[in-house]
Amino acid sequence: MKEMTEERPKCLAELAGTALLDLQINALKSAGVAEISIVTGYRRELLASRGLIEFHNARWSETNMVSSLASAEDWLADDTCIVSYSDIFYDLSAVRSLLTISADIALTYDPNWLVLWQQRFEDPLVDAETFKMDQDHALVEIGNKPNSVSEVQGQYMGLLKFTPTGWSEVKRIRALLTPSERDAMHMTGTLQRVIEAGRLKIHAVPYENRWGEVDTAEDLAVYQNG
Numbered sequence: 698m699k700e701m702t703e704e705r706p707k708c709l710a711e712l713a714g715t716a717l718l719d720l721q722i723n724a725l726k727s728a729g730v731a732e733i734s735i736v737t738g739y740r741r742e743l744l745a746s747r748g749l750i751e752f753h754n755a756r757w758s759e760t761n762m763v764s765s766l767a768s769a770e771d772w773l774a775d776d777t778c779i780v781s782y783s784d785i786f787y788d789l790s791a792v793r794s795l796l797t798i799s800a801d802i803a804l805t806y807d808p809n810w811l812v813l814w815q816q817r818f819e820d821p822l823v824d825a826e827t828f829k830m831d832q833d834h835a836l837v838e839i840g841n842k843p844n845s846v847s848e849v850q851g852q853y854m855g856l857l858k859f860t861p862t863g864w865s866e867v868k869r870i871r872a873l874l875t876p877s878e879r880d881a882m883h884m885t886g887t888l889q890r891v892i893e894a895g896r897l898k899i900h901a902v903p904y905e906n907r908w909g910e911v912d913t914a915e916d917l918a919v920y921q922n923g
Contacts, residue, residue, distance in 0.1 A: 706740050708783035710911055712920055717911060720786040722747065728792035730779060734772060736765045756880075763871070763882040773864040782855030786920075787908040791856055800900035801863035802891065804836075808903045810852030816919050825849050826885060828901075836892060836899040840885030851901065853885060854908060866897055 708718040718735075725733055734750035738757025745751070752768040754760065762782075772778055779795055791805050806828060807813065814821035827848045829838040843849050859867070870890050871879050888899055909920045 704740070705743055706738075706783065707911070709743060710784075710917065712786060712909075712911070712917055717784060717786055718744070718747070721781050721783075722749075724787055724789045724792055725779065725781075727789035728796065730792065734769060736768050738765060760880045761883050763867070763884055763887050764880055766884075767868075767871070770868075773859055774861055777858065777860045778864075780857045780859060782910075784911045785855045785908065786911075787854065787856060787904070788906050790906055791854070791904045791908065794902045794904060795856070795858040798858065798900055798902060800858075801860045801866070801897050802857065802888070803900040803902055804857040804888075805854045805902050805904040806851035807854060807905070807908065808851045809905060810849065811846060813909070813919075814852065817916060822846065826853065828853055830901050834901045834903075836888065836901050838889065838892065839899075840883075840889050851903065854904065855884070855910065856904075857884075863897065866891055866894070870894060 708721075709716045711717075712720065722733060732750070734752055735744055735747075736752045736754060737744055738754050741751070741753060752772075754765040754768045757765060766773070766780060769778075779792055787805070794805060795803050810825075811821060814825060818824050822843055822845075825843055825846075827838050827841040827843045828851050829836070829848065830850055831837050839853060867887060870887065871882065874882070891897065891899060909916065911917055911920075
């Protein structure tokens with residue numbers, strides 16, 4: 698995002714005058730989430746004023762998002778947690794839909810993703826990843842490069858739920874990797890490994906209200922005009 702993130706973390710980019718982080722906090726609180734923490738890395742001091750519990754990834758510049766999430770091990774191993782990427786926005790119904798699902802790992806997805814991706818990209822498949830489910834909405838594939846729109850039954854949003862059992866499976870899989878492989882792990886690759894291990898199912902929950910992922914200044918313009 699060039700100059701938009703040269704001096705601040707991405708989560709402080711503003712949509713209609715409100716930081717993405719504050720939109721997320723508002724959605725979580727409105728859904729009844731009382732305790733909220735943040736995993737910090739770049740420019741952590743700019744995130745200290747919101748009264749959130751902080752978990753800091755000191756190796757943020759060398760690792761990917763799953764390593765950052767592992768910094769919050771104390772919470773993830775102790776109780777059910779909603780996990781949100783920092784560069785998205787959504788409303789309280791997305792959070793509530795995850796809280797009502799009993800699965801050990803669950804995530805929200807946009808079944809109408811193509812409309813939004815056509816606004817963001819000339820070719821929607823440039824940024825799309827496979828997302829396939831069975832008839833019970835259990836995820837069977839995620840994160841690979843699709844050859845056609847038919848391989849994308851929905852857009853993964855970056856909003857998830859882990860129970861301690863679900864997080865334990867992620868830990869088990871990470872422990873089998875080399876340190877460099879662990880450092881490089883991203884979330885969709887991790888979820889695909891969970892699927893392939895076959896020890897538990899990942900439940901996909903449809904979400905059709907307003908949301909967005911912000912990767913560029915042009916994305917913000919799309920959402921502000923939409």
